[in-house]
Amino acid sequence: MNSKNIAKAASLLFIIICLACKKDAANTSNSVSTAALPDVFKKFNTTVSISTDGTYITIKSDGIPDHKSCYFSTSDSRYQAYNGTNPLFSKNPNSIGTHSFVFKIPASPSVNAAHEATPLGPIGVAINGVPMYNQYAGPGTPLTNEVNSFDQYNGHPDQSATYHYHVEPWYITQNNTKSALVGFLLDGYPVYGPLENGKTLISADLDTYHGHTGVTADYPNGIYHYHTTADAPYINGAGFYGTKGSVTQ
Ligand SMILES: [Zn+2]
Ligand SMILES: [Zn+2]
Structure with a gap:
């Protein structure tokens, strides 16, 4: 040779x-059971534990926000008196408690023609592990009064001490950009901030479920996705676009 x-x-x-x-x-x-986790889930805070079996993405969170709030106890280092811009701000009597949320969302989301209505309580999870709620304070009741109890980062706790966002989580969109990935709804479709291609979207730009299909930074081949908007219904409209997973706490 x-x-x-x-x-x-x-x-x-x-x-x-x-x-x-x-x-x-x-x-x-x-x-x-360690199928590769799609890169987009690396955008979650490291305090949120995420795994996948290839069918579902499992997201575990204590539900505590990673930012300050006037709803922490005044002796807590994360307490910050309300310094937002709402002159009608009025603190509700609730406080922020620790939970053990387990969100299971489809790894390959798919449209569901039934478009199931969103429930009260968690309908998705933000990248900081905080649950997202829908546009209602109670069955069919608008958030008219609730909005005035949103803290400086646009969230508040309910009677079960669950801190949550009904609207754009400002800490996430201020820390990143207004076009940032905000989180995922239970149907596995992503939620983005209001800015897209230089335009601040309003609800009228979106379909009845508060989303549309298109390319995003995380999905160059395009995907259905929701956007937060400043006007109602804020995150989701007439129900889930896809088949929802589950959430326990
Ligand atoms: Zn609420
Ligand atoms: Zn979009």
Whole structure:
């Protein structure tokens, strides 16, 4: 064998080894419950634990916001007196408690023609682990009074001490950009801030579920997605676009 042939044989061997490695890696990820987590979920805070079995993405969170609030106890370092811009602000009697939320959302979301109505309570989760609620204070009751109890970051706690957002989570969109990924609804479709391609969207720009299909920074091939808007219904409209997963606490 001359040196040229030795080099040829060596590189062939190298390719075979590489192919074998690749096959091994693929087998591993298919056989155990650690299917690859899509990159978009790396945008969640590291305090939120996320895993996938390939069918569902499981998102575990204590529901505590990663920003200050006037709803923490005044002795808590995360307490900050209301310094927002709403002259009608009025603190509600609730406080922020720790929970054990487990959100299970479809890894491959799909449209559901039934477009199930969103329930009261958590309908999705923001990238900081805080639940998102729908546009109602009670069955069919608008948020007219509730909005005045939103803290400086646009959230508030309910009677079960669950801090939540009914509207754009300002801490997330201020820390990133107004076009940032805000979170996911239970049907597995992403929620973005109000800005897209230089335009601040309003509800009239979106469909009845408060979204539309198009390319986003995280989904270059396009996906159905929701947007938060300053006008009602804020995050979701007439129900889930897709088949919803589940949430327990
Ligand atoms: Zn509320
Ligand atoms: Zn969009």
